[in-house]
Amino acid sequence: MSFLKKIFSSEKKETLDKGLEKSKSSFLGKLSKVVAGKSKVDDEVLDNLEEVLVSSDVGVNTTLKVIERIEERVAKDKYLGTDELNKILREEIAGLLSETNSGEDTEFTIPENKKPYVLMVVGVNGVGKTTTIGKLAYQFKKQGLKVVLGAADTFRAAAIDQLQVWADRVDVPMIRQDMGSDPASVAFDALESGVNQNADVIIIDTAGRLHNKVNLMNELTKVKRVMQKVVGDAPHDVLLVLDGSTGQNAFEQAKQFTAATEVTSLAVTKLDGTAKGGVVIGISDQFKIPVKYIGVGEGIEDLQVFNKFEFVDSFFK
Numbered sequence: 672m673s674f675l676k677k678i679f680s681s682e683k684k685e686t687l688d689k690g691l692e693k694s695k696s697s698f699l700g701k702l703s704k705v706v707a708g709k710s711k712v713d714d715e716v717l718d719n720l721e722e723v724l725v726s727s728d729v730g731v732n733t734t735l736k737v738i739e740r741i742e743e744r745v746a747k748d749k750y751l752g753t754d755e756l757n758k759i760l761r762e763e764i765a766g767l768l769s770e771t772n773s774g775e776d777t778e779f780t781i782p783e784n785k786k787p788y789v790l791m792v793v794g795v796n797g798v799g800k801t802t803t804i805g806k807l808a809y810q811f812k813k814q815g816l817k818v819v820l821g822a823a824d825t826f827r828a829a830a831i832d833q834l835q836v837w838a839d840r841v842d843v844p845m846i847r848q849d850m851g852s853d854p855a856s857v858a859f860d861a862l863e864s865g866v867n868q869n870a871d872v873i874i875i876d877t878a879g880r881l882h883n884k885v886n887l888m889n890e891l892t893k894v895k896r897v898m899q900k901v902v903g904d905a906p907h908d909v910l911l912v913l914d915g916s917t918g919q920n921a922f923e924q925a926k927q928f929t930a931a932t933e934v935t936s937l938a939v940t941k942l943d944g945t946a947k948g949g950v951v952i953g954i955s956d957q958f959k960i961p962v963k964y965i966g967v968g969e970g971i972e973d974l975q976v977f978n979k980f981e982f983v984d985s986f987f988k
């Protein structure tokens with residue numbers, strides 16, 4: 672697939688462009704300093720470019736790969752004008768990401784042979800789990816799928832109410848118990864109810880904050896185990912939500928979380944209002960687990976299926 676081919680609708684592309692505006696203008700500002708007064712891509716330009724990529728949260732490993740690709744290109748083409756640097760970067764980063772086998776989707780889809788499809792959402796507190804669930808429920812419902820939510824973050828009363836607000840807004844049923852009740856029991860109820868209602872998708876919210884990390888991981892394991900009593904192969908997807916505005920912290924969190932518990936996909940939120948959007952490039956290059964969704968605003972429509980080609984196009988345009 673050519674990355675120049677337009678695959679998002681113009682409306683979706685506009686939301687993406689807008690969401691990445693801060694990251695892009697910060698990046699392009701730094702890039703313009705790198706090429707100021709230089710006509711040709713030489714070692715000095717490459718050194719400075721390396722710094723710009725690292726300071727744009729692309730991550731050291733991914734940055735080194737990108738620089739290497741550009742070095743090879745300089746060696747081959749002999750002369751590379753700095754006026755082309757942006758275009759070259761766009762091509763090389765798209766080329767690098769095309770080696771990963773994720774980020775090719777454009778629509779919110781779930782496998783047809785899993786019913787109900789059980790999606791469990793995990794991540795530390797405040798990253799955007801509940802909001803992402805609300806946005807996902809909206810997208811799935813819009814496609815005519817029957818959605819049930821499970822409020823298994825029973826650690827805070829407000830957490831249950833917050834998910835309820837989304838459930839009411841999207842108009843989907845939500846299974847809840849009182850604050851402090853067993854999250855695994857809520858998840859069990861949600862799956863049972865989902866099966867009884869012939870639901871297509873069941874989304875389970877979980878707590879981000881517990882007394883300590885070990886407790887949290889044990890709890891997630893227990894929630895999974897109990898869900899399997901209702902749907903044998905649940906959860907079909909464990910979505911780890913990361914706050915993109917924390918840049919390299921998001922990267923670290925992904926490392927720690929994926930080491931401690933099984934995660935099958937990633938969502939990177941809050942890309943609007945931050946200049947650290949480059950972190951998505953590093954995360955999708957460095958992790959085998961695919962980035963599936965990106966959050967580009969607080970609104971109900973502001974969740975997108977991550978498409979690496981559109982992302983790179985919007986970032987460097």
Ligand SMILES: Nc1nc2c(ncn2[C@@H]2O[C@H](COP(=O)(O)OP(=O)(O)OP(=O)(O)O)[C@@H](O)[C@H]2O)c(=O)[nH]1
Nearest residue numbers: 796797798799800801802879940941966967968969
């Ligand atoms: N700007 C912006 N804000 C977002 C995005 N996603 C979530 N937020 C905001 O981030 C804040 C935290 O979101 P929540 O959904 O409550 O996060 P959570 O992970 O459920 O938090 P806990 O339940 O405390 O663990 C809220 O104010 C959301 O509106 C996004 O993509 N862009």
Ligand SMILES: [Mg+2]
Nearest residue numbers: 800801824830
């Ligand atoms: Mg929450």
